[in-house]
Amino acid sequence: MRRWAEDKYHLPWTHEAIQSQTLYDLLASFWEDFYVKHSLEAKKVGTGEVVFKTGDPMIDKWEDEISRGLVPDLFEALPQSHREKWKREQEQKRKVLEQSQRAEIDPEGFTETY
Numbered sequence: 001m002r003r004w005a006e007d008k009y010h011l012p013w014t015h016e017a018i019q020s021q022t023l024y025d026l027l028a029s030f031w032e033d034f035y036v037k038h039s040l041e042a043k044k045v046g047t048g049e050v051v052f053k054t055g056d057p058m059i060d061k062w063e064d065e066i067s068r069g070l071v072p073d074l075f076e077a078l079p080q081s082h083r084e085k086w087k088r089e090q091e092q093k094r095k096v097l098e099q100s101q102r103a104e105i106d107p108e109g110f111t112e113t114y
Helices: 002-009 023-037 039-043 057-067 080-102
Strands: none
Touching: 002 023, 023 039
């Protein structure tokens, strides 16, 4: 504690500014500094695992799935009509991509088929 206080305040331990603080105040300042410097430590649970919680149930679910090595379904919160629209758009893009790959394209970007 002494070394931390001297480094933080750039004063000797016996200085009045440090000695006038209670042990509780010094400890609170020490842990505040520690968690600012080591922010991941504030996210650890009893097992030592780092857990990120945002308060949003869907994002917390996705974060949990990512931490377990799973790929989350980022569209699960969307209404079914939006999901279907997105799937149709993706299918159209896939078809256009396939058609462009089938066409014989020269290095300058021109095709041989008209």
